Amino acid sequence: MAKELGRVEEKLYQNRYIVDAGKPHIAIEPHTIPSRNLLAMTKVCPAGCYAETDTGQVEIVSDGCLECGTCRVLLEPTGEITWSYPRGGFGVLFKFG
Numbered sequence: 001m002a003k004e005l006g007r008v009e010e011k012l013y014q015n016r017y018i019v020d021a022g023k024p025h026i027a028i029e030p031h032t033i034p035s036r037n038l039l040a041m042t043k044v045c046p047a048g049c050y051a052e053t054d055t056g057q058v059e060i061v062s063d064g065c066l067e068c069g070t071c072r073v074l075l076e077p078t079g080e081i082t083w084s085y086p087r088g089g090f091g092v093l094f095k096f097g
């Protein structure tokens with residue numbers, strides 16, 4: 001019998017995050033209409049950090065960021081976001097196993 005692997009959300013809940021208050025490591029440049037890639041992040045980000053506002057812009061709360069780099073690959077080259085790793089001692093702490 002196959003071992004039950006559980007839901008992704010349950011696994012993500014096992015991780016811990018140390019938030020560097022007031023110093024988010026990802027920032028979105030001001031925009032009126034988001035690009036397709038920026039809007040796609042509201043569906044693609046595995047941690048659900050990106051969200052569309054009521055007025056159609058995209059915002060980010062990077063507190064639960066997994067540092068996977070997906071948004072960095074898609075949006076940093078176009079200048080739509082600035083992205084850096086959290087300072088030492090902050091960010092995600094993965095639980096393995």
Ligand code: SF4
Nearest residue numbers: 045065066068069071
């Ligand atoms: S690095 Fe990954 S987890 Fe973090 S905000 Fe970007 S897509 Fe989401």
